[in-house]
Amino acid sequence: MENKTRKYRWTVLGLLFVxxxxxxxxxxxxxxxxxxxxxxxxxxxxMWNLLVGYSGLLSLGQQxxxxxxxxxxxxxxxxxxxYIWLSVFLGGxxxxxxxxxxxxxxxxxxxxxxxIGTWIFAEMLLLWFSNWPYVKYxxxxxxxxxxxxxxxxxxxxxxxxxxxxxxxxYTILRSRIGLGLMxxxxxxxxxxxxxxxxxxxxxxxxxxxxxxxxxxxxxxYVFQIFIQPYKAFAIDWxxxxxxIVIIGGIGTIEGxxxxxxxxxxxxxxxxxxxxxxxxxxxxxxxxIILVAPKGIMGTLQEKTGFVILSPRRILADQ
Amino acid sequence: xxxxxxxxxxxxxxxxxxxxxxxxxxTIFGIVKLVNLAHGDLMILSGxxxxxxxxxLGISPIVSLLLVVPxxxxxxxxxxxxxxxxxxxxxxxxxxxxxxxxSIIVQNFLLLVFTPDARSLMTDLAVKTIPLGATxxxxxxxxxxxxxxxxxxxxxxxxxxxxYLGRAIRAASDDEVGARxxxxxxxxxxxxxxxxxxxxxxxxxxxxxxxxxxxxxxGPQYLIIAFGVVIIGGLGSMKGCLVGGLIxxxxxxxxxxxxxPGYQLLFGYAVLLIVLGVRPQGLFGKI
Numbered sequence: 001m002e003n004k005t006r007k008y009r010w011t012v013l014g015l016l017f018v019x020x021x022x023x024x025x026x027x028x029x030x031x032x033x034x035x036x037x038x039x040x041x042x043x044x045x046x047m048w049n050l051l052v053g054y055s056g057l058l059s060l061g062q063q064x065x066x067x068x069x070x071x072x073x074x075x076x077x078x079x080x081x082x083y084i085w086l087s088v089f090l091g092g093x094x095x096x097x098x099x100x101x102x103x104x105x106x107x108x109x110x111x112x113x114x115x116i117g118t119w120i121f122a123e124m125l126l127l128w129f130s131n132w133p134y135v136k137y138x139x140x141x142x143x144x145x146x147x148x149x150x151x152x153x154x155x156x157x158x159x160x161x162x163x164x165x166x167x168x169x170y171t172i173l174r175s176r177i178g179l180g181l182m183x184x185x186x187x188x189x190x191x192x193x194x195x196x197x198x199x200x201x202x203x204x205x206x207x208x209x210x211x212x213x214x215x216x217x218x219x220x221y222v223f224q225i226f227i228q229p230y231k232a233f234a235i236d237w238x239x240x241x242x243x244i245v246i247i248g249g250i251g252t253i254e255g256x257x258x259x260x261x262x263x264x265x266x267x268x269x270x271x272x273x274x275x276x277x278x279x280x281x282x283x284x285x286x287x288i289i290l291v292a293p294k295g296i297m298g299t300l301q302e303k304t305g306f307v308i309l310s311p312r313r314i315l316a317d318q
Numbered sequence: 319x320x321x322x323x324x325x326x327x328x329x330x331x332x333x334x335x336x337x338x339x340x341x342x343x344x345t346i347f348g349i350v351k352l353v354n355l356a357h358g359d360l361m362i363l364s365g366x367x368x369x370x371x372x373x374x375l376g377i378s379p380i381v382s383l384l385l386v387v388p389x390x391x392x393x394x395x396x397x398x399x400x401x402x403x404x405x406x407x408x409x410x411x412x413x414x415x416x417x418x419x420x421s422i423i424v425q426n427f428l429l430l431v432f433t434p435d436a437r438s439l440m441t442d443l444a445v446k447t448i449p450l451g452a453t454x455x456x457x458x459x460x461x462x463x464x465x466x467x468x469x470x471x472x473x474x475x476x477x478x479x480x481x482y483l484g485r486a487i488r489a490a491s492d493d494e495v496g497a498r499x500x501x502x503x504x505x506x507x508x509x510x511x512x513x514x515x516x517x518x519x520x521x522x523x524x525x526x527x528x529x530x531x532x533x534x535x536x537g538p539q540y541l542i543i544a545f546g547v548v549i550i551g552g553l554g555s556m557k558g559c560l561v562g563g564l565i566x567x568x569x570x571x572x573x574x575x576x577x578x579p580g581y582q583l584l585f586g587y588a589v590l591l592i593v594l595g596v597r598p599q600g601l602f603g604k605i
Contacts, residue, residue: 052411058410058411058414060418104595105591105594105595106594108594108595108598109594109598111410112353112410112414113549113594113598115353115414116353116542116545116549117591117594119542120542120545120587120590120591121591123538123542123583123587124584124587124588127580127581127583127584127587128584130580131580131581131584235538239418239422242415242418242419246415250411276426276430278422278425278426279422279423279426279427279430281422282419282420282421282422282423282426283419283423285415285419285422286401286416286419286420286423289405289412289415289416289419290401290404290405290416293405293412
């Protein structure tokens with residue numbers, strides 16, 4: 001029985017994968033845009049979920065990586081003429097370097113101190129970039145590659161990020177590290193006694209999240225063409241990630257899949273009323289935390305046992 | 319050396335203001351074990367509240383405190399009683415995220431009602447200075463900030479030491495189960511504690527509004543200042559609050575003196591990160 005439902009799940013996932021992979025062929029321009037944004041937010045939200053939902057690292061500073069990577073792309077393509085996708089990749093690497101540097105400070109902090117520490121780093125980067133002549137202060141930079149990539153190319157890059165982030169999270173959680181992370185989430189002290197290398201696992205997840213978030217943000221800025229410090233390093237990014245993960249279900253792989261869809265849908269409808277949409281996002285997020293703290297997918301799993309991608313292992317084969 | 323005296327004097331006076339900004343957050347941090355991420359935004363909300371009152375009634379910002387402070391007490395009781403108390407528990411994420419959501423709601427509500435324009439609370443104190451020498455001036459507004467700040471902190475200190483409610487709040491914080499057995503309604507106590515924290519935030523918001531311009535999005539900036547003061551000074555320590563405020567303000571103003579005002583905040587953050595890295599419990603905190 002278990003095997004059959006599992007096969008069924010993989011078929012559904014395979015069909016979804018093919019559907020997303022072929023959107024540029026059959027979809028309208030609007031649908032393509034929608035799927036592009038969906039994939040990008042899915043990538044970033046999966047990473048935030050990996051940090052908060054699985055590794056116990058409440059980061060309020062993902063915008064540090066988003067902005068840093070976006071600026072790397074802008075500077076590399078504009079000032080050095082680096083090939084656009086290579087600069088996106090380098091942007092991801094720079095994010096990892098930034099994460100390594102940040103970890104020197106913030107990995108000495110725990111819980112709330114860690115959360116505020118990450119936020120302060122993002123704020124410092126915002127101040128630094130908005131005062132830095134090299135990147136034209138707060139006015140921002142246009143990303144002008146010699147050969148601008150087509151919308152289809154950008155879509156596939158975004159698709160790789162969305163599907164890739166999903167695969168990365170799934171692989172990590174199914175691995176030894178993931179097992180350790182989940183043990184740690186349940187009881188940090190006991191798991192440490194049992195030999196889980198907490199510090200290294202956490203750092204590993206932090207760096208992976210920085211890399212994927214950086215890459216995803218790079219693709220986002222290739223799409224947006226323009227980067228400006230007050231937007232790139234804004235706390236609004238974290239607001240969006242919190243919303244996506246909370247509404248979908250924190251600590252589930254399916255949560256961000258559902259949450260990102262709802263967010264993109266929501267933001268498209270309210271695109272013209274930016275602050276009303278943030279106001280509503282805040283109200284919805286608080287209501288969800290108070291009423292159904294496990295989010296849509298978490299509550300569904302609890303009530304019906306419905307899972308698409310479970311990081312759990314089944315001990316005995318039926 | 320001559321030129322350094324002015325930023326040092328201003329830094330000391332500003333430190334008093336920073337201490338009031340932080341005292342409410344420190345109190346809640348210490349008592350409810352909660353970081354109120356909406357502290358800065360609720361402070362700015364008081365600034366706007368005062369703005370409405372001084373425009374309607376034509377009173378001075380200081381007089382508007384008579385109304386703003388009690389209103390913010392009830393806002394605090396509501397926020398804690400209706401929202402935050404429901405998610406207090408073992409895990410730290412839910413209350414933090416509720417507070418974060420509240421911060422976003424307050425910011426965008428203010429943006430909706432008051433537009434993104436810069437505001438300030440006009441007073442005639444703003445332009446007055448007392449000359450202390452050839453090059454040194456004492457800005458009266460900063461002096462008022464400092465004095466009011468010290469008074470507020472002393473009042474909070476006396477409240478927690480000498481009143482029944484203050485002692486009940488401390489008891490609920492030290493031993494929640496014990497306090498409940500002795501008949502203390504800890505949830506209600508937490509709501510009162512937040513109310514008191516918001517009263518200090520109201521004073522801070524009005525002082526900030528008189529001293530600087532503010533926007534709907536200024537909240538997080540003061541949240542980080544408050545957090546910085548609490549981190550540098552140490553958790554739940556009143557003395558730490560004052561000293562932390564002084565250190566942070568001095569670091570910012572001296573930093574700005576040497577490198578220009580654009581980097582002023584950057585220096586404050588850097589000091590904060592160094593303290594966090596070297597002595598996470600703060601200068602006066604217990605481990």
